[in-house]
Amino acid sequence: MRKSIAAEYFSLSAALVAASLIFMSALIISFSVSTYKSDRKIMLEQLTEEVRVSISAYLSSGEEGISALRDILPSVSAGRDAEYILFDSEGDVLACSEASPCSHTGKLSAQSMSMAAPEGAFSMDTMNGFYPVSCLYMLYSLNCGGEDYYFAASLSAQGFADYLKSMVILFIIAFALIMIMVFPLLIYTINRILTPLKEMTLAAKRFGEGDFSEKVCISDQNEMGFLANTLNDMASSLEAIEENRKSFISNVSHELRTPMTTIGGFVDGILDGTIPENRHREYLRTVSEEINRLARLVRSMLNISKYEAGEMQLQTEDFDITELTVKTVLLFEKRIEGKNIDIQGLDAERLYVNADMDLVQQVIFNLTENAVKFVNEGGYISYSFRIEDGAAAVVVRNSGEGLRKNEINKVFDRFYKTDESRGKDKTGVGLGLSIVRSIIKLHNGSVLVRSKTGEYTEFEFTLPLGDHP
Numbered sequence: 001m002r003k004s005i006a007a008e009y010f011s012l013s014a015a016l017v018a019a020s021l022i023f024m025s026a027l028i029i030s031f032s033v034s035t036y037k038s039d040r041k042i043m044l045e046q047l048t049e050e051v052r053v054s055i056s057a058y059l060s061s062g063e064e065g066i067s068a069l070r071d072i073l074p075s076v077s078a079g080r081d082a083e084y085i086l087f088d089s090e091g092d093v094l095a096c097s098e099a100s101p102c103s104h105t106g107k108l109s110a111q112s113m114s115m116a117a118p119e120g121a122f123s124m125d126t127m128n129g130f131y132p133v134s135c136l137y138m139l140y141s142l143n144c145g146g147e148d149y150y151f152a153a154s155l156s157a158q159g160f161a162d163y164l165k166s167m168v169i170l171f172i173i174a175f176a177l178i179m180i181m182v183f184p185l186l187i188y189t190i191n192r193i194l195t196p197l198k199e200m201t202l203a204a205k206r207f208g209e210g211d212f213s214e215k216v217c218i219s220d221q222n223e224m225g226f227l228a229n230t231l232n233d234m235a236s237s238l239e240a241i242e243e244n245r246k247s248f249i250s251n252v253s254h255e256l257r258t259p260m261t262t263i264g265g266f267v268d269g270i271l272d273g274t275i276p277e278n279r280h281r282e283y284l285r286t287v288s289e290e291i292n293r294l295a296r297l298v299r300s301m302l303n304i305s306k307y308e309a310g311e312m313q314l315q316t317e318d319f320d321i322t323e324l325t326v327k328t329v330l331l332f333e334k335r336i337e338g339k340n341i342d343i344q345g346l347d348a349e350r351l352y353v354n355a356d357m358d359l360v361q362q363v364i365f366n367l368t369e370n371a372v373k374f375v376n377e378g379g380y381i382s383y384s385f386r387i388e389d390g391a392a393a394v395v396v397r398n399s400g401e402g403l404r405k406n407e408i409n410k411v412f413d414r415f416y417k418t419d420e421s422r423g424k425d426k427t428g429v430g431l432g433l434s435i436v437r438s439i440i441k442l443h444n445g446s447v448l449v450r451s452k453t454g455e456y457t458e459f460e461f462t463l464p465l466g467d468h469p
Contacts, residue, residue, distance in 0.1 A: 009193075010187070010190055013186050013189075014179075014182075014183070014186065017179065017182050017186075018179070021171075021174075021175050021178060022175075025171040025174075025175070028171075029167055029171070032163075032167060033160075033164070036160060036163060037122075040136045040155060041122045041136075041138070043155070044082070044122070044136065044137070044138045044153055044155060045120065045138065047080045047081075048082070048084075048120070048138055048140075048153040051076055051153070052140060052142075052153075054076075055084075055086060055142070055151055056142055058072075059144035059145065059147075060144050060145055062145070066086075066094055066095060069086060069094070069095040070095045070096075070100065073086075073095050073096060074097050074098065074099055077097030081155065082097075082154065082155055083096075083097050083098070083153070083154045083155075084096070084097040084151070084152070085104060085151070085152045085154075086149060086150075087108045087113075087149065087150040087151070087152070088148075089148040089150075090107070091110070091112075092107055093105075093107075094149070104130070106129070106130050107130075108127075108150055108152075109127075109128040109129070109130065111128050112128045112130065112139060112150075113141075113150060115139060116139045116140060116141040116150050117139075117141055118140065118142075119140075120139065120140045121138065121139045121140075122136075122137070122138050123136075123137060123139070124136045124137075124157060124160070127152065127154075131154070133157070134157050135155060135156055136154060136155045136156075136160070137153060137154035137155070138152070138153045138154075139151075140152075193224070196216075196224045196228065197224075199216055199217075199228075200227065200228060200231055203215070203216045203235070204231065207231075207234075207235045207238060210242065212235050212236070212238065212239035212242070215232045215235060216228040216231055259290035259291075259294050260290075262290050263287050263290050266283045266284075269283065270283060314355070314356045314359070314442065315357075315358070316354055316355055316356055317354070317355075317356075317357060318353070318354050318467050318468075319352065319355075319357050319466065320350045320351065320352055321351050321353045321364075321392060321394060321463070322350055322351050322385055324357065324360065324361055324364065325346065325364050325383055325385075325394070326346050328364045328365050328368060329343060329368055329383075331365070332368055332369070332372050335372050336372065336381075339377055339378070339379075340377065340378045341372065341375055341378075341379060341380065341381055342379070342380040342381075343380070343381055343383075344382035344383070345384050345385075346383055348383070348384065348385045349385075350468070351385040351386075351387070351392050352392075352465065352466035352467060352468050352469075353463040353464060353465060353466045354463075354464045355463045355464065355466075359439045359442070359443075360439070360443075360463065362435065362436075362439060363435075363436050363439050364394075364396075366433065367396045367436060367459050368381070368396065369432065370432055370433065370459075371398035372398075374398060374400050374401070374457065376399055376400045376401070379399035380398070380399050381396070381397070381398045381399075382396075382398075383395070383396055383397075384397075387465065388462070390465065391445065391462040391464060391465060392462060392463050392466075393460060393461070393462045394460065394462075394463070395459070395460045396458060396459050396460075397456050397457070397458035398456065398458075399455065399456050400456065400457065401454060402452050402453045402454055402455055402456055402457050403449070403451035403457055404453060408449055411433050411449055412434055412447075412449075413434065433459075436461070440462075440463070443463055443464065445461055445462040445463050445464070446461065447459065447460070447462075448461075
């Protein structure tokens with residue numbers, strides 16, 4: 001059975017409030033009792049001081065004094081609301097403030113006698129069973145004429161009991177009123193906390209089902225608001241990932257379908273005799289090119305997956321990236337001469353980087369291949385090398401049509417081809433720049449593109465600096 005968080009929170013909060021009130025009440029009652037006893041002790045001392053001195057004087061007169069005390073104590077007690085009892089050394093009652101005959105037929109216990117002191121011992125109990133009910137008393141020890149006596153002055157504890165009862169009733173009423181006021185506040189607070197949680201739970205369920213159309217709307221500038229914003233950001237990321245996944249599947253399907261359709265059509269044409277035998281070699285060469293294109297597509301996709309999954313282990317070393325660029329550009333010598341392209345910047349000074357040489361050559365190859373494809377006839381491709389912010393920066397620029405503003409943010413996406421490239425790029429699969437980004441990211445570097453429509457396009461990437469040998 002699922003336990004509601006509202007019930008848990010309400011129970012815990014109510015328990016904490018109740019415990020706090022009970023603890024506070026106990027402290028106040030304890031302090032009140034202590035204050036009450038202290039006040040009563042002072043009061044008893046004041047009521048008893050003169051009586052105690054007088055008793056000592058009468059005791060010095062022997063039996064006559066004791067006899068006189070039996071007559072005097074009732075009248076003394078009447079004006080003081082206190083009860084006085086005089087005991088002999090054996091604990092028997094010698095004189096009492098009660099009217100004769102005295103109701104105190106018991107004896108003062110040895111334990112009480114041991115507690116007595118010349119300055120008086122204060123307590124609130126039955127004096128070890130001597131009093132029928134608990135009372136407040138002071139017990140003194142007296143020594144007159146070589147004889148030991150004990151003197152007790154007591155006040156009724158009924159006032160204290162009434163006081164304590166009224167305090168308890170007062171706190172019960174206060175406790176009930178406070179809880180009555182606190183419960184609605186607790187319920188309001190719980191609802192205020194749980195309502196956003198319920199909204200986020202429903203939203204998370206929608207997101208899990210693939211519906212990202214409705215976001216969580218919580219304006220609170222607290223942890224709930226932060227959590228809601230985080231959930232919305234997550235939904236936006238998931239939505240983007242889902243769109244990329246759909247786009248990826250669509251692009252892969254398109255890139256695979258085109259060469260496979262071409263291959264199937266030409267092979268069927270050869271087999272059924274539609275294509276003359278004297279043109280078989282020509283069409284088989286086209287089939288071979290399409291197969292190679294499929295192989296490049298699969299290989300590039302596998303490489304990107306390895307890069308992004310972190311499965312590619314870098315074999316870093318220090319090398320001259322300027323020299324590596326020259327060697328890579330030479331691979332395009334025939335195509336460069338065919339378009340009469342002017343190559344600039346390869347006479348730059350040596351610049352050493354610490355990276356995986358094979359992967360960096362792949363980056364330079366892809367960027368150069370991209371530049372050669374889209375440079376204008378008789379245009380230029382320039383390379384520049386510099387140190388910036390503690391890293392090596394390489395820029396590859398080509399003249400030509402350039403990119404539109406809406407294309408700049410998409411050129412690194414998988415399978416993305418500009419409208420211009422779809423007419424010029426017959427062999428590419430749209431993964432070259434995506435591979436560049438993955439490799440540079442693997443080296444903790446950065447890559448960006450700049451372009452001016454009708455003039456140029458340039459790509460800049462950075463790599464960690466290496467040591468000069």
